[in-house]
Amino acid sequence: MKKIVITSVLNRNGQNAGSKAKNDDRNILVNNGFVPLDIVVPEDRVRKLLFSKIDIPKLIKENNADEYIIQYPLYSMIVIRSVIESIKANNKNSKIILLIHDVEALRQRKGDQAYTNKEVQIFNEVDGIIVHNLSMKKYLKATGVHVQMIEQNLFDYLNDAPIKVKKEYNREICFAGNLSKAEFLNKLRFNKIRLNVYGAPKSKKIYKEGIFYKGSFDPDELPRYLEGDFGLVWDGDSCKTNTGIFGEYTRFNSPHKASLYLSTGIPVIVWDEAGIAPFIQENRLGIVVGRIDNLDEVLTKISHEEYQAIQLNVQNYAKKIRKGKNLLDSLRKMENRLFS
Incomplete structure (x- = not known):
């Protein structure tokens, strides 16, 4: 069974930038059998629209899989919608799982009901969601999300520094x-x-x-x-x-x-x-x-x-x-x- 993890990065001054949380989760999944599919999201709105209409369907067709994990958000509603629609059009039997890093309706777009409705709609178009914790799960259910949800409680953190052992409690x-x-x-x-x-x-x-x-x-x-x-x-x-x-x-x-x-x-x-x-x-x-x-x-x-x-x-x-x-x-x- 082929599995793909989709991660979006922003192109800033010619450098592809992603957060440590997303990079860590991508590496964890790749080390456990997932194939990485990195999407460089254009910042310009027009280019982003063209990217969603032309490039994403082509990318998904070239990368067919039985299971997709999408690291959410993808920095654009247009992009995430195109990714989900392209996966469904390419293989109706594929399972789509969202791995939540942020819920924008709770953060930058809090109080924006129109945006909340769009985000809930996106969530309900996938097969399952890995959420942060029980509190987030309860919120999403209350706002109308009805797909399978599993909470992971805390993020993993890849860290090769020595684990600190404190022999003295110094407050x-x-x-x-x-x-x-x-x-x-x-x-x-x-x-x-x-x-x-x-x-x-x-x-x-x-x-x-x-x-x-x-x-x-x-x-x-x-x-x-x-x-x-x-x-x-x-x-x-x-x-x-x-x-x-x-x-x-x-x-x-x-x-x-x-x-x-x-x-x-x-x-x-x-x-x-x-x-x-x-x-x-x-x-x-x-x-x-x-x-x-x-x-x-x-x-x-x-x-x-x-x-x-x-x-x-x-x-x-x-x-x-x-x-x-x-x-x-x-x-x-x-x-x-x-x-x-």
């Missing part, structure tokens, strides 16, 4: 991400703990007491530089809750940042209303909190023995997501449903 936190979206950092001050910050801009950032800017690193190199007993997963401009488009999005998504920390052997601190919070609690992979301006007190209450127990769980989980087990287990469940 140290790390945060990695887009610092322009992390306004909450400017409001934090710590006396008993240390917060190490990583990310763009590369120019040195000055924060308040207890917070230290450590620089910006390539995603594949970053794990080697992370220093902390916990990795912080937080978004927005408030220390008391997650705010803004991306903060609200954490109610439904599984942030790739959490997988970065966990694959490195670092337990996580997540918002107690986040979509991944129940999974983190149930598997003791970190702690969940309602606010982060009191982490001085929260972390001092965690004993060395408690931390070591959490860290042991994380070390075992790191080995799993470094091998792509979350995606492969979810895919196996989906294939059992679709091909049985």
Whole structure:
């Protein structure tokens, strides 16, 4: 049985760019029998339309398969619709599975009902969807998605840096991400703990007491530089809750940042209303909190023995997501449903 994974990349200044999450999932699938089909999506609208009408049907015809995994989104409604229609026209017996990286109706297009309707329609045109977590699955069902859905809980993260083993609990936190979206950092001050910050801009950032800017690193190199007993997963401009488009999005998504920390052997601190919070609690992979301006007190209450127990769980989980087990287990469940 031939299987193909379709991944779209954007052509920026002559360079094909894709996210680490998509690249990792592509590599995991290719290493497990899938044939890669990479689509370079034009940025110009007219060229994108021509690409969808002419090039995509030809590409699909040349790459016939029994099973397709499409890494969603493909950066364009026109492109994703053309891919699905071309697969169905070429082989009506092919199974199509969407591997969700982002649901734009929950993020950049939140509140846009017309776009939400289009996205739901796309989802209902495939045979199955691998979603982030139970919260996202419930949302999609509530909006009218009725196809098979399997949640993978957290993304895998290919990481060849040594898994960190902390012999001493030093009450140290790390945060990695887009610092322009992390306004909450400017409001934090710590006396008993240390917060190490990583990310763009590369120019040195000055924060308040207890917070230290450590620089910006390539995603594949970053794990080697992370220093902390916990990795912080937080978004927005408030220390008391997650705010803004991306903060609200954490109610439904599984942030790739959490997988970065966990694959490195670092337990996580997540918002107690986040979509991944129940999974983190149930598997003791970190702690969940309602606010982060009191982490001085929260972390001092965690004993060395408690931390070591959490860290042991994380070390075992790191080995799993470094091998792509979350995606492969979810895919196996989906294939059992679709091909049985």
